[in-house]
């Protein structure tokens with residue numbers, strides 16, 4: 001199994017690139033944020049949902065134990081056998097160690113690649129306000145940066161229903177950025193020391209970023225295991 005970790009501030013394009021890469025190279029994306037939002041949608045009355053909902057809407061992190069348990073459950077899916085793209089996990093050094101010492105061993109991961117989406121803070125806020133997604137297939141769009149090709153119609157599934165995230169409110173964005181600065185950004189140093197970090201210029205266009213990612217992965221030999229197509 002190959003694991004690709006998407007690391008970067010909220011709004012830096014991790015979700016967009018995860019879905020493009022998933023489609024292009026045929027390995028699924030596991031977005032821990034989406035996993036939690038799915039639980040909220042499908043099981044809104046449970047105690048678990050009400051705990052998760054408050055934490056997400058505040059912009060804080062769910063406990064490492066719960067997040068890890070949910071992730072491992074999903075990774076058992078045979079679809080993940082060849083590889084997965086992890087969008088949103090790890091979020092701090094504790095989770096990075098759990099990933100390395102427990103999860104990657106359990107699933108016999110041969111190689112871990114960490115893509116770091118480098119984006120200035122001013123751009124992060126601009127991008128978070130204005131993003132929305134397809135209610136049906138969850139493809140992400142943005143009022144300015146990524147609109148559906150046919151206005152009002154999802155490019156992937158054709159649905160005409162879209163929604164905004166509750167945690168893209170001003171207060172929650174502020175807290176999420178704070179959590180990113182204090183906890184998640186430590187992973188940049190952590191993975192550069194391990195020699196795993198691939199820095200991506202997240203200011204480029206969506207198409208350029210995809211090319212940057214594929215060519216870096218190719219240089220590192222990922223296409224020995226997974227077909228990266230033209231890069």
Ligand code: AMP
Pocket residue numbers: 010032033034036055056059060061062063064067087088089090091095167176
């Ligand atoms: P995201 O969709 O990645 O922006 O995640 C949305 C929210 O889900 C975050 O602000 C957290 O509250 C929660 N979340 C997602 N992934 C994790 C994780 N690995 N650890 C803890 N909380 C998480």
